[in-house]
Structure formats: structure tokens, C-alpha cells
Amino acid sequence: MAEMVTVRLKVNGVAHEGRCEPRKLLVDFLREDLELTGTHIGCEHGICGACTILFNGEAARSCIMLAVQADGSEILTVEGLMQNGTLHPLQEAFREHHGLQCGFCTPGMLMTALDFLKTNPSPTEAEVREGISAVLCRCTGYQGIVNAVRAAARTLGGAAKVESGT
């Protein structure tokens, strides 16, 4: 039996403490130990982005981080987006613009888009495409997602840039 370590962290504003093997992946810790199954595993090698969370405010892939690395951190997962029973404007925009089909990449897509809109609150379409290219979706052809992120940017207060070309 491997030595166990203690991991203390804050997830969606709630303090948690757990014990796990040092090799345990952060995504497995979130899903198994904290029972936050909204964060999904799509590739376990950091490409598909389904497992993306906000780690101390920045998008990070929880499948290529260890739980012990998250000791002392603050994490936001998809379960923490809704506030007081109301969808976050980004979630609302995904629903409005058919930004999801099977929903499996959606948690990673939402967290990636949230981080992206923080750094670029009024993106062009091309910038949105670049911004969400870290997450793979196989259902939507991305158009609904791109439309949703742009709509959310408008709702969240960013003034849409005047676009040239496309």
C-alpha cells in the first residue's frame, strides 16, 4: 500500500480535505473522492480538454495534474458555475445557441470559454475559435459553441469588436 497524502483544497467555494495516493490524478480525486462527476475524462493525455477546470482562476487540465499538486488551491468546476439556482450567462448561451449535443465535452468547453472571456471579453469569431481550440467536440461542428461564446461575451458586457472579413 502506497503512502497516503492529505489534500486540502477549496472547490466551488467549499473547503474539502481528502487523503489519497500521491499518484492520484486531480480529475480522479474530483470525481471519485469529492463525487464531482461533472468534470469528464476524454483522453487522459491533455489533448481533448474535457477535464478542464479553473485552477486558481486559470484553465487547467485536471487529467494531467496530480491531486497533491492542487493542495492549497482554489478550483472551480462546472458544478460551481450556476449561482442561486440560475444558469451562468455562458451556460444560458450554450442552451440558447445549441452549443452542446451529447454534453460530454461541455464542462471542459464551458470552463475554457470562461477563462478565455476573462482575457478577451469582446472577441471576434476567429478569436473565439482559437480560444476554444483547446477543447475537442465531436458533435457540434463547433458552430453552436462559437455562437454561444460570442453571445455570452455580449451578455457579460464585452462590446463586440467590429469584424473585418469573416
Next chain:
Amino acid sequence: MSDQGWIGKSVKRVEDYRLLTGRGTYIDDHPPVANLCHAAIVRSPHPHARILGYDLSAALAMDGVVGAITGADVLKHSKPFSVGVTAPVQYFCAATDKARFVGEPVAVVVARDRYVAEDAADLVQVSYEPLPAVVDPERALEPDAPVLHEAVGSNLANNRRLVYGDPDRAFRDADVVIKERFRFPKYGSTPIETYGVIARWDALDGVCTVWSNFMGPFIMHPLTARVLGLPGNKLRFIVPPDIGGSFGIKSLIYPYMALIALASKLTGVAVKWIEDRHEHLMASSTGTDRVAYRELAAKKDGTILGMRFRWLDNVGGYIRSPEPGCSFRPTGNFVGPYRFQNLEVDASTVMTNKCLTGPNRGYACGHLYFETEGMMDRLADTLGLDPVEVRRRNLIPAAAMPYRTPTGGLYDSGDYPQAFDKALEMAKYGELRREQAKARAAGRYFGIGLALAVDPSVSNMGYVATALDPQFRAKPEYLPKSGAVDSATIKVDPLGRVIAILGTTPQGQGHQTVVSQIVADELGLVPEDVTVVDEMDTFTRVWSISSGTYSSRFGSVGTSAVALAARKLKKKLVEYAAHLMDMPPEQLEFRDGAVRAKQGKGPSYSVKDLAGRAHWNTESLPEGMEPGLQATAVFGFTVAKAVDAEDRVNSSNTYGFIAEVMAVEVDPETAAIKILRYVTVHDAGTIINPMIAEGQIYGGALHGLGGALYEELAYDEDGNLLTGTFMDYLVPTACEAPTIEIAHVVSPSPLTPLGSKGLGESSSMTVPAVIANAVSDALSPLGIRINELPMTPSKLWKAIERAGRSHAAPTAGHPRSRPTTGPPVQ
């Protein structure tokens, strides 16, 4: 259906709330039973090797390991799966004698958690005698090629020569004959959620329950029961409410369902296995790679007299059911949207040391139309005609609908010329050609591609028998196969709300939303009044062997079952209300959520009112009426018939149409392809939810684009997989995804109650054709024609370099003028 109805509206999806908030229920999310143990699968590192023995001692000695099974246990405790051909291929759920592809399961370790299981799997020792491998289907058929299945004697799993009309005469009478060789790549749609299976084999009651993200068809249930030695009513398949995408791929999870069930039986614990991405790319399922030889016979005016197809479909290490559907799924629509009557198809299915195949979005149609539409452009070139004209000359006219194809298909409705014209008009085809002339004059490589396709939906299970000789099918002991069936139950609860129950295993298609729209329209309700349950359980749902969500079937057969069930229930409610009102039922109708007199005012009975009375007071029912307010309908297509003695079969049940135009520019320095315009016009009959329909088209198109430009399960000559991660297997991102101009033409199907057809596979089957034609057109000044996919930049760049040495830069002139001799892209 009324103009005020819910059908035809982009109703927002009810599924979205749970999926947007992290509350979906996918197979990996919630343990359905306590004390689950976890499996890791030991896989062959060899493309082809004889298994000499296993040593489990180190693995079993590890703390936390519960047990392990090997191919020897699989051989002892299970049977091979039935295959769709007569060749004696023994396909077990794990390798028993030899491993025949990299990643083939050879053993399973079960442990307390997945980490321990993985550690222990590393300690399993398997002794192999490596054997020479073969990956190319043409090489595999050479007499000195390594043979995968000694009992078969060669690598040919099946061959059928199908003849319709008089193709020899068509070729004798032809003014022009065109021949071409095509290669279609091995790719799979890699859903972001991988396979997952949980099995519990209860030794006391003898029931084996298998939870999984299996998508159907449920023909695999009786096949798996036979493999496991269980009667059907002791094998329970349960599919959770959410599946993270599938695109055909999860129909092939069934060998793992058997393998994990066996692991549970032999270790005595409930076992969970979640596939990782590397396993998925190595050993789940893909479409076939194909070598195709095509011949086309035509008159000088462009009228096609006949065609010949010769196919080598590579199904990998074993032919696995439903293969060889890779060849025969489109039997009824082999001729596509064209009128020619003479066809010869020589379809070979070849086994090589690659991973196994099965349905992938657009099953067999991406291959078919890539070849046919490529041939149409070659015909146009040869005759000096515009590719639009060549197609128009051969299209089946609207007046010919319903149209019986020479291969047995029954195209139920459509106006192909109108849909084609609409696509040309949207794309401003004439302007595009002028723009092309200008671009060429400026030395740019600008191309326009076209693709037309008949989009088959709802497979008739009977098509699979096309793989068998008519003589075999004529034997008295042979049982014919046919059918395409789905069911729905609708019930009204005592408080008057409606629940619709399906068993459709959706994978993101929004069945709950669509069904709520249909039921709301039928019963005069709003969608919010209807709760839809769509997860599958073979013990509680009404199902048949064709059940499931595949071959674009829900929009056609599933919705039909729902509409019929609602109509049955409505009839009962009207009869009950008529009894209460003491009026003849003919004078009543369902309107605005209540049963009312058709004319005049008077009393009405709302659904809620009727529900309360019917549930609480059965004495109030008319004599002979069955108590309870529920109706189950099973809808089956009567046009789904078994293949006939001349190999004709209506292989699908409803047939849509797709017309596409794409404009591209190719950068000769980098070989990058830029999509400038992409127009797609679909005819899928009645569209129930336009938003969902558009989402399907976008998704399908990107799958087609992935296969055309990026995705390939690549192997080296020795059978080693080169694309085992998403670093190597390139899935398009948002940056590569085109914006699409979409329009619909609506020719309602006369065969479905709502007039709807399937749409799920949609442009996945046309994009490989349309972009290959567009790039060929762009590079025609260099004499380059695309006859092999994917068009990766390196392949294209080499072709441009080769051609550039023998051809000058493009010059002004006839936009489609091109040298007649040029190197094909290989």
C-alpha cells in the same frame, strides 16, 4: 400537425439543463451497484502473434487484486460471436489462439481500484510467437501473404459479385468508358466519451446485468446471450440516460460487454471497465479503409449507361458483425441519385492486422459517394461538360417518385433537381466560376466541388444477408431477415401529466426534446407537460432486434412510434370522453389539451380531468375499455423486406437527399486548403426541430472533413499503430471547422406518420466527395486529381511539387480546362 404546432419549431433542449450543470449520468458517473471492482485489459503489443501461454502469478500476488481471466478462460467459458459471412472466422471477445492486431485483448485483471488493476496488468506475462503481419488489403490477397485465420485459408472473408441489369452491354454500348482507382482511409469518429462497461453476474439468480454506453442495435443482445450461454431473459442490458457521443462507434462495444461479463462471472464480483483513449484508438472500431476500382460507361451527351464497382474493404483482424455492412449497407442506394440501370458490384471483404471495423457515421456512404461523385467529375472532364450538366442529365426526376432503384431500393420521396438547383443558386455557382477564372488568371488555385447523395435512413436489418450467396439464402434451413422497428409507450398519470417512454439510447440527438414536441402536438399540450424517459433496459422496455439509435433512424422510425402511440392514446381519451358526454366519438376531437365537440360549444374534458376520473373510478369507463391511460405502439416499416433472389433489397426505409457545393483555394506553397464557401441543401422530409437538425448537419460535416483532411488510423507496414494518441490522430478543432450555409427542401415521406426522415449522418457522407472534387478542380491546371484521402498537407504538397515540375502555373482560359495526363495523388 398544425402551423401553430410545436413540430417545426426550434424548441430549446430539455437535456441541456443537466448537461450544462455537470449533472448528466454517463456510464462512468454513478456506480449502479455497491462494491464495484475495476478492470484493466492486457492487450497484445504484436500485430500478429501466436499466444504460447500466460503467467498470472505476479499479478495475482499484488495487494488489492481480486482475480484475472485470460483468453484460455474465454475459450472455455464462452462461444465465438456469430459473423455475417460463411467463412469460418472464430471471433471471441478476446484473443484465444493468436493475436491479430495491436491492442487485441488477451487478458483482464480485476482489482480494488483502477490504479491497482493497471499495475497488475503490467505484471501479466504473456508469451508470444510473433508472426509476419499484413495491413494492405491488396497485399493481403496475394498468395504468399501471411494468413490470419488458418481455417479460412486466405484473408478473404467474403466476396459477392452482384449484377443488376446488363452492365456488360452498357459498357459495349458506351461512347466513353472511364476508369479510376480510389483509396478511402481508415478513420473513426472517436466520441469524446470512451467505451464503458459495468457487469454483475449474479451466481444465485443466474442473471447477468450489463450497464454500458452501448447504442444498439439490440440484435447484439441475443448474439451476446448466445456467446455467454445465457437465455435472453437472464441477460439484462441497461444503458444510462446520457451517452457522450457515438456516431456508430459504440455499436461495437459488445465484445467488451461479453468480456467484462465473463470477468464478473469468473471473479465473482461486479466489474467496471472504462476504456482509455489509447485503448480506444487501438482497439475500439473505425470505418474500413477501402481500395476501389471504378468504371463508368456513358454516352457522349453525358448519359450514364452503367457502372462497375470493385471494392476491397479492409475489416481488420476479424470480420465482426455487422460487417460486411461496409459494402452492403447502401445496396438499395448504390446508384445514388442517378437513373442508370446497369451495375456490377464486386465486393471483397479482406482481413488484415489492423483493428476491427464497423459502422462509422455515414456508414459505407462516405466511401460510395467519394467514388461516384469523383467519377461524375471525371466524366464531365472527359466530355468537356460542366459538372453541373453531367449530374442534371442523370438525376432521377421528381415525377419518378417513389422510385424503385435497380438494386431494390425504394426512394420514398424527393425532388432532387430542385434541391440541386437550390444549392447552386445559394452558392451563386455562375459567379463562382467567374471568380475562378479571375483567380486562375492571377495564378491562384481556386476550385469548385459538387456532391450529390441519396441519404439513407433506418437500415432494414435484411440488407446484411446480401453478403450471402442467393444459393445459400435459398436453403430451407436459412431464415430470411428483414425489419426496422421501434416502439414507444405514452401514459397519463393520475394528475394528468404525460410520460413518454422510449428505449432509444440517444447519444446527444435530443430525443427527449423532440418527443416532447411530437406528443405536445398530438395531445394539444405544451412540451413542458411531457416528460420523456429514453434510457434503455432490455428487461423493462419494449424492444426488438433493430432497436437502438443508429443509421439515422430516430427521426424516421422512433418519431413514428411516438406519434402512433400518442394517436392510440388520444383515441382512447376521445372514446372515454364520448362515453362521459354521451356523444358519438366521431363528433369529438382533441383540441387545446381537451376533448371537445368538433362543432359548437359544449362541455369539454381536459386530459387532467379524464386522467383523474379514469384512474380513480374505473366504473366510469365504457364497457369493454381496458383500464389505465396508456398506449404502446410498435412501428415497423412494411417496405423492409428480405433480400430477393436477384440480390435486390430495400436496404433502408426512408431516403433523403443532399446537394452540396464547396469552393476552396489551395496554397501551392504550403498545400493548405482554405474553404471559401460551403453550401449544403438537405431534404429529410418534415423537420421536427430545425435547431437540432442544423446541429446534426454541422456535426456530420465536420466528421466528413476530418476523414477527408486530417484523420487516419495509420499503421506501418509491419502492423504497428502510428496514431495511438490525440497528438497523432488529428481531430479537427474549432479553427478547422467551416461555417456552413444550410437550407432544406421538404419532401415529406409518405411512409411515416409525420413525414419525417432521418438526418443524423447527413453531410458526413458528402464532405469527402465535395472537398476532393473542389481540390481536384483547384489543382486541375497541374493535372492533379484527388483519388486518395486524407489529403494531408504533406501528400498534397508532394503532388504539387511533382506536378509543378511538369506543368506551368495556371493560365486563363476555360475554367475547367486541364491537361489530360497528370499524376493522381497517391
